[in-house]
Amino acid sequence: MFETVCIVAFHGFLRCGEFTVDNASNFDSESNLCVSDVTFYEDFAILHLKQSKTDPFRKGIDIQLHRLNNIICPYTTLKNYLQLRSVKGKCALSDPLFINENFSALERKYFITNLKILLETCGYQAVLYNGHSFRIGAATSAGKANIEDHLIKTLGRWSSDSYCRYVRTDKSSIKNAQQQICNS
Numbered sequence: 001m002f003e004t005v006c007i008v009a010f011h012g013f014l015r016c017g018e019f020t021v022d023n024a025s026n027f028d029s030e031s032n033l034c035v036s037d038v039t040f041y042e043d044f045a046i047l048h049l050k051q052s053k054t055d056p057f058r059k060g061i062d063i064q065l066h067r068l069n070n071i072i073c074p075y076t077t078l079k080n081y082l083q084l085r086s087v088k089g090k091c092a093l094s095d096p097l098f099i100n101e102n103f104s105a106l107e108r109k110y111f112i113t114n115l116k117i118l119l120e121t122c123g124y125q126a127v128l129y130n131g132h133s134f135r136i137g138a139a140t141s142a143g144k145a146n147i148e149d150h151l152i153k154t155l156g157r158w159s160s161d162s163y164c165r166y167v168r169t170d171k172s173s174i175k176n177a178q179q180q181i182c183n184s
Contacts, residue, residue, distance in 0.1 A: 002114065004081040005098050005106065008047065009134035011074040012063045013156040016131025018049055019098055020108040027105035029094040035085075036093035038078065043067045045075050052157060061157060 037048040065074040085091040096105035116126035
């Protein structure tokens, strides 16, 4: 489950509150992410968010998760996750899309706590990461891959240029930019 959440959160530029709940007992299939909010097609899946920070009228928004020729593929990971859930009999359409080991809706605190444990175990400084880290990481990766600004804005569903705050620029990129300026 954890792998799927992380991969989908990254590729979908998701805010933590879009895939977790504050309290599992308050899960609401009318507003929170459910199994029914995923539709698979041949080469991509649609993740339907019923509500989002930049969707004030609650029209909902569809996020494309494509099949990638990569070991980290949101389409394949999500499909395998739902197939496993189906085998375990915990995959009704109105069930939460992401769950914990007790099959209840994934809570924000639970997710962040376990993310930090995983990061510490892997040798990372967990204090540097939070619920927005996947969104920040996706924007930063897109910037490093020279994805056009308007596309980064679209992928992250930003309604303003605030996405620029999410793109982290490392020292070597700044140095290279300055070097290019000097050489021109």
